[in-house]
Amino acid sequence: MNNSADNTIKNLSLSYTGIGSLPFKNDNAPNEAMDYVFECCADFPYWAQLPHYKKEEDMTLQFTENLPGLIYDAKEFKYYLDDTADIFFEALENLFVDYETITSSGTLIENEAILDKYKISKPYSNTIDIFIQRLKNKDYIKTPNFTKGSITGPFTFSTSISDKEGKSAYYNETLREVIIKTLSLKALWQIKEFKKACPNANPVIFMDEPSISQVGSCAFVTVKKDDVTSMLKTISDDIKKFGALSGIHCCGKTDWDIAIRSNVNIINFDAYFYSQSVGTYAKELENFIINGGFLSFGIVPTLDKEALETLDSTKVYDKFKEALNCFVSKNIDKTLILDHCFITPSCGCGSLNIEMAKKALRLSKELSEILKKENGVQ
Secondary structure (H helix, E strand, O other): OOHHHHHHHHHHOOOEOOOOEOOOOOOOHHHHHHHHHHHHOOOOOEOOEOOOOOHHHOOOHHHOOOOOOEEEEOOOOEEEEOOOOHHHHHHHHHHHHHHHHHHOOOOOHHHHHHHHHHOOOOOOOOOHHHHHHHHHOOOOOOOOOEEEEEEEOHHHHHOOOEEOOOOEHHHOHHHHHHHHHHHHHHHHHHHHHHHHHOOOOEEEEEEEOHHHHHOOOHHHOOOOHHHHHHHHHHHHHHHHHOOOEEEEEEOOOOOHHHHHOOOOOEEEEEOOOOHHHHHOOHHHHHHHHHOOOEEEEEEEOOOOHHHHHOOOHHHHHHHHHHHHHHHHOOOOOHHHHHHOEEEEEOOOOOOOOHHHHHHHHHHHHHHHHHHHHHHOOO
């Protein structure tokens, strides 16, 4: 392993960051959200979704900007993909050419004008421009170790939007390819922008995949696990090719073999409620970690408001130790895990009030600081 990779691992171990959404919604919400992120997550900042500020910041709509075939039905108040119109086939051809051009490039900068067609801009994200500008402002912030971006995962996205006939886009092979390539290019655009703004920080792109918890259920009985894994792996490989770390986030109980085999660097799970479930994949996870993978413990609950209200840093620490023991009891070396894990809330904070959202990030930070001190991590 080279020195750069060694430093990346050293900096990621027992660090912390946030996940997804924040509840800010007043007129100054984007600035307030980024103020708090850079205040609380200075070493590992992220741009946050603000679903209460603009409807376009919904986790599916947010990544539909310039998506080929997208139609808004004003009468039914819904979006769908139309793969029958002439304009779709023209956009499809352009997308496939753009994707091939970008992914076969040596660097993302050399075809920047093409990649910029897949940017994320207002109203789809009202924080990402602020995030990038603040990364550039070296007088405003310290240089972070990591910069975190995200996309909605391809399975969740393709099962959350329909074709013209109302059928899930996942079951349309052409639309599925359109979604994979578009999401990948949006991930690569973030990497390019983060590296331009803050060259010494390591970009990390999470794929938010809540719907993989439903793979194998009655709702998705015909979905093949290998197909879902392949979708994730395609995007992960693209992310890693251009020098970023790829992660997958799922806040439910799922078949973690999908995540493990998707070739991501980071697996983020709800460690507050589902560590026992994840621990059943102990041997696979041990190999994942030995090969350089990281576990991201979502140990601060954000989907259970009552649980969050009763927590303090001592209780979160005890809960982390309980979660850690789920893996240690399966004969995974404790030091190996601690060297290859970091802390987050269990999911986005968009469903909380601002006070509780801030508490979730604060507790993540406090636990990280406790664990670093306890384990001699600088």
